Amino acid sequence: MPKFQKILHPEKFNLILYYTITSFVVITLLSLAVGWIFPRMESQELMKRSEEYARYFITHLNYEIYKDFLHPTLKLDKYVDLEKNHKQFRKLDKIVRENLYGLNIKKLYLYDLEGHIIYSTVPEHIGFTLDQGNNKNxxxxIHGIHASALRLAGATDSKGSHVVETLLESYYPFYELEENGYKKGRQVGVLEIYQDMSGLKKQMIKARKKAIIMTSSAMGVLFLILFLIVLKAARIIHARAKQLIDARNTLEQKVEERTFEIREAYKKLQDTQRKLIQSEKLASIGTLVTGLAHEINNPLASVASCAEGLIERFIAIPNRNRQNLSGDFEVFPEYLKIICDETYRCKSIISNLLNFSRHSEPKFEKINVHRIIHEALSIVQHQPQSKCQKIQLHLSEEPCNIIGDPQQLKQVFLNLLINSLHATEESGSIFISTCRKQTFIQITFKDSGMGIKREHLDKIFDPFFTTKPTGKGTGLGLAICYGIIDVHNGRIEVFSEGPGKGATFTIVLPLAIEVEINS
Known part of the structure; x- marks a missing residue:
């Protein structure tokens, strides 16, 4: 037997060595089991008490609402309509808050039997509807069986709200009462309450501490006994094992240091490779765009020059000679102006592609968003496919002025309109609306077209990502739109319920700050 094997496996002390290892494993498993069981038992007991408390509280609240609100209201008004009758709503709110005062209840909701929130201590959630199947509790x-669920801190509740602290969400049927309020009648809704369960975490920590103290004490006593047993053996093998341990520790330290250096070098290599690939892509795009700009801008300049020349010639025709022209010639100036404007816009779009390889500053000025939308519509309406779709405008009556680049924003609106036209069937419709808020304006482009798959929503603004067939799109349009809106300190979002259900693009831009100067 080799010398190092005798050091690692001393024959005279195998029983003690194995007993020590076995004891350590047993104590470790016992510590983990106790540390898991105690907090779980405490948690279950606290939840049971909280559910019992919720049942008593809701029974009491059911009685108070029936006695002080439902019965008098039905007797006086013959009906209950919390959404339209603000007097009834305030009366119910007062009763609820008086009963909640001083209790450890964070939120309360009252649903009808269709899952519609008709009252809540959180005003913004009133009117929210939970469809059947979305919330099993x-x-x-609703079917008369109470249910509860624990919402941990950091999670999201059934209304989409972020849970800041651990809460117990309890649902109980809400009944009409008969015989002076002491006998349940028919069920008319559901009451939901949120109880603060932050104490649950404290009790779990306390129970875990108890388990650690108990197991640590047992472990200390056991290891003390084992220490006395193995002390004699340790003295014998210490001298021979010291050399091997030192050599092993030195080797492990060197291996760890070398492994760390290799990992760091590999990470740097991966980062450098990613940057190099991205730089190569941007360089290729820059070269391609530069060539295209040179090849396309020259013909566009010639088209614009010819159109401007035709406009000047038409203006130079005397009025008496214009009267002899047929009615079709009256639209020539308008069409020629559109040709000029769109030619220069094409040159601007080509220039915007350079954003992928170099940065270009937009020209900001105070503009009216409604004017840009009308200009974009006047251009799109001359396209053949726009005649097959119904474009509806619902613009805010308030002035919607922002600070921005009109050409870039027109490019964004045109891109969204053209995408809607391509995605919408002949019998479909496109809905454009604006809504002015306190500090920003919201612009919505909604269509009833082919829609977007859910798995594509997160990638729709990525460069070169497109769902169009090969040759029909480059995947740069929405990426450029995203960059333009970002430069304007705004945001653009997309929503779609799935294929065949249309898509909605929402743009939010900050309003121009109006400054009044008293002369």
């Missing part, structure tokens, strides 16, 4: 309570 609510469905259970």
């Amino acid at each position: 609510l469905d259970s309570a």
